[in-house]
Structure formats: structure tokens, C-alpha cells
Amino acid sequence: MSDTIERVVVHLVSAPVPGGLADATRKVESIGFTIVRIFTANGVEGIGVTYHEVGGEATKTLIDKAIAPRLIGRDPFDTEVLWQEFFGYLRGVGRKGLTFGALSAVDIALWDIKGKTLNLPLYKLFGGGRTSVPVYASGGWTSYSDEQLVDEAQMMVDRGYSKVKVKVGVEAGTNPRRDVIRVKKLREALGPDVALLLDANNCWDAATGARFANRVAEYDPLLIEEPVFADDIPGLARFKRSTDIPLGTGEHEYTRFGVRDLLLADAVDIVQADGTRAGGFTEMLKIAALTQAWNVGFAPHAMENIHLHLVAAAPNGLFLERLLLFEEVTSRVFADAPVPIDGQMHIPDLPGLGLNLDLDYVLANDEGTA
Ligand SMILES: [Mg+2]
Missing domain, CATH: 3.30.390.10 (Enolase-like, N-terminal domain)
Known part of the structure; x- marks a missing residue:
């Protein structure tokens, strides 16, 4: 055999x-x-x-x-x-x-x-029963003008997404007041029902991140991601204590040991480890189990066509991230890779990953x- x-x-x-x-x-x-x-x-x-x-x-x-x-x-x-x-x-x-x-x-x-x-599709091997998983659209670069930022977010919603992630930390993180204005414009344009996720990409210290979080709380973000340097785990924990907006982090952690340290420090609400970097499915199954033991969310970073099996199988699997930046290369490398429909990724009814290379x-x- x-x-x-x-x-x-x-x-x-x-x-x-x-x-x-x-x-x-x-x-x-x-x-x-x-x-x-x-x-x-x-x-x-x-x-x-x-x-x-x-x-x-x-x-x-x-x-x-x-x-x-x-x-x-x-x-x-x-x-x-x-x-x-x-x-x-x-x-x-x-x-x-x-x-x-x-x-x-x-x-x-x-x-x-x-x-x-x-x-068997991998989600079945992982013990999952869900055949589709929510996905958010991810873009909103800090290099955009306010108008470009709002237009792209609106385009994502027009494409069926109900969750949108944008970057904050304009001017290399030196002007969080401008970020607050951009978030306000987004909320006003998108209305109250679109989930808004904010990614600061490591740019602040804990105090600056906390001040930003408190100022944007009225715009109801679903999460704030990497408000401080990913390796500043004490800083992440300090940020987390300062706000009730969920803290996402983990895309720069590797293996179960990196995620363990985030959890032990109470420095994360939504773990965003990336299976294409953190150690593959073998390691991500252990990371997912750790997040369940700590009763936090599991929402892997990027590579939605790989991660959909894991999120479908994890009881605390929240959603996938689809980076607009990756859409072109993903659609060229894989023949018939699944695409989101109304904000959901549907798992192909095919064995393994369900992906074929072009x-x-x-x-x-x-x-x-x-
Ligand atoms: Mg990120």
C-alpha cells in the first residue's frame, strides 16, 4: 500500500x-x-x-x-x-x-x-465538513490617494465582498491622524454593514497603535493587524490590553513555537500564521489546535487557495484573505483556481488541494x- x-x-x-x-x-x-x-x-x-x-x-x-x-x-x-x-x-x-x-x-x-x-479533498482529510469559507478582499495600499483607497474598497464590495482590508500607516507610519481620516472616509463610503479590517504592517509602537485604535473605534473595525513590529510581542500585548478591537497578527511567525509565544503573552486575538511559510499543513494543523486551546480566532494570511482546506476544517476558522495583488499570478499559475463568489471561497470537489498547474x-x- x-x-x-x-x-x-x-x-x-x-x-x-x-x-x-x-x-x-x-x-x-x-x-x-x-x-x-x-x-x-x-x-x-x-x-x-x-x-x-x-x-x-x-x-x-x-x-x-x-x-x-x-x-x-x-x-x-x-x-x-x-x-x-x-x-x-x-x-x-x-x-x-x-x-x-x-x-x-x-x-x-x-x-x-x-x-x-x-x-479525497484535503479538508476531508483534516476532518472538515464545510465546503465553502468566507473570504475578504485585501488591498488598500498606503501609497493610494484617499480617492483611490475608497474607490478600490467600493470596487471590492461591488465584486461581492462583505469584508475588506486596507492598509494604515501612511507616510511610513508618521501620520496616524491622516489614517483616522482615511478610515472615516472608508466607513462613510461603505456604510455600516461592510466589515473593515485595518493592517498597519508593523509600523507603530504600542502607544501610537493604542492611540490610533481608540480614535478609530467609532468606525467599528473588525480587527487591527500588526500595529507594532511583529517581534515586539510585549508591545502587541500592551496594544491588546488598550483596546477591545481584536488584534490580528502571526503572518511573520513560523512554526508552532512562534505562535505559542504569541499565545502565552496574550498578544493576539486572531492568529494569521501563513501555512506556505510557517511549515506547511503538518505544522498548521498544530497551530490551529493551539489557537483552539487558547480560544482565539484562526485566519491564515494570504494564499487562500491553499488555506481554504484548513479554515474549512478548523472550528475557529474565521475567514481567508485574498490579496488583490496576488490575483494575477495566481490565475496564471493555476488553471481554474477557484475564485470568490459573493465573498465565499468554494472548495473544488477534487482530490488533494484541488489545484492544477497551468x-x-x-x-x-x-x-x-x-
Ligand atoms: Mg498583513
Whole structure:
């Protein structure tokens, strides 16, 4: 009954981001996917993915040179065993960052093999019963004018979303009073029924974040995300004590250990760990369990086509994030990737991830073969 990994292929595809989009702390110039394809002796192909703004070449090289040779001949169902082996093998070269992007993409591909072998979608393997999950639209860059900000949010609502996330922290976080004015304009334009999520992308200290939260409370945000530097866990906890607006964070945490520290410090209400960076499905199942033990929300960052299985299966899974920035590259890399309908992502009735690569596009645009 067992299967064996025979071959691992890695592709690197990226797309420039037009228009110099920026949030409070960085400009985004390119979005890239590192795509892992794992082939087995029984003829199953699993696909996994991680993404990057910079450094995709390093991720690809790490998989090609260090991870792939150790997968050959192994049983793809041994996800726990393999994860622990690679955690040990790679620990000296990084327990965060690109190293974990690489490990995450490989783990996701192994789970795709499991689903395809058993002819079950992954959410069923995870024990889930939901076949659709709410999703919010995510954009609203700080580089936008007030008019662009409101127009894009209105466009999201016109496209059927009832939840919209925008950036705050204009002028590199130096002018929170302007942010309050922008939030006010958004609330006035969108009306009371659209959920408004605010992402500060690490730009403030706890006192500035708390002052901002208290000033925008009347506009009823659903959450404030990363109001302080992601590694300032005491600062996040101080922010959380200062407001009853839920605090979202975790997109920059890796593994169950990073999320454990947020929870122990009472520094999060909605955990936004990203399975394409934090360690794949093997690790995200543990992270989801931790969030349940602490009775907080679970709402993974970005990569909605990967995360929908996890959120569908987690009893505290709130919603997915669909970054408008990723729509173009996602629609090109994957053939027939699901798209939101009326603010819901519907899980494809297909085994594994339910995703198929558009191989013509991937091979024609593969930067890894140059
Ligand atoms: Mg964010």
C-alpha cells in the first residue's frame, strides 16, 4: 500500500507589481511563487507552493540541493517523520524565513499526494465538513490617494465582498491622524454593514497603535493587524490590553513555537500564521489546535487557495484573505483556481488541494531554468 517518492521538480515564477504599491513599511516590487512538484512511483504528482517578494532563487536552490535528494525513496505519507527530519537537518540555517518557505512548499506537496492517493479533498482529510469559507478582499495600499483607497474598497464590495482590508500607516507610519481620516472616509463610503479590517504592517509602537485604535473605534473595525513590529510581542500585548478591537497578527511567525509565544503573552486575538511559510499543513494543523486551546480566532494570511482546506476544517476558522495583488499570478499559475463568489471561497470537489498547474504558463515563465 505504500508509495515512494521518485522525483522532485521546482519551478520559479514571478510577476512584477506595477505601480509601486507600498504599505507602511515597504514597497512591493515583485510577487513570485516557488512551485514544488513531487512525483511518486505510483504515478501521483503532488504540488506545493510558497511565495516571496525577494529571494525565490534561494528557496529553489535549497529545495533542489538539500531537500529533494533526501526525499527520493521516501514514503510521501510520512509527513510527520519527514517534517521532523528536515526541522533537525535545517535548524542550523534558519528556523524562520526562506528556509521555512522551502519546507512548507514541500510539505504541502506531500499532503496533496495524500489527498490524491486517497481520492479525497484535503479538508476531508483534516476532518472538515464545510465546503465553502468566507473570504475578504485585501488591498488598500498606503501609497493610494484617499480617492483611490475608497474607490478600490467600493470596487471590492461591488465584486461581492462583505469584508475588506486596507492598509494604515501612511507616510511610513508618521501620520496616524491622516489614517483616522482615511478610515472615516472608508466607513462613510461603505456604510455600516461592510466589515473593515485595518493592517498597519508593523509600523507603530504600542502607544501610537493604542492611540490610533481608540480614535478609530467609532468606525467599528473588525480587527487591527500588526500595529507594532511583529517581534515586539510585549508591545502587541500592551496594544491588546488598550483596546477591545481584536488584534490580528502571526503572518511573520513560523512554526508552532512562534505562535505559542504569541499565545502565552496574550498578544493576539486572531492568529494569521501563513501555512506556505510557517511549515506547511503538518505544522498548521498544530497551530490551529493551539489557537483552539487558547480560544482565539484562526485566519491564515494570504494564499487562500491553499488555506481554504484548513479554515474549512478548523472550528475557529474565521475567514481567508485574498490579496488583490496576488490575483494575477495566481490565475496564471493555476488553471481554474477557484475564485470568490459573493465573498465565499468554494472548495473544488477534487482530490488533494484541488489545484492544477497551468504547465504551459509555468514552463514558459520558469526563471529557475535560466
Ligand atoms: Mg498583513
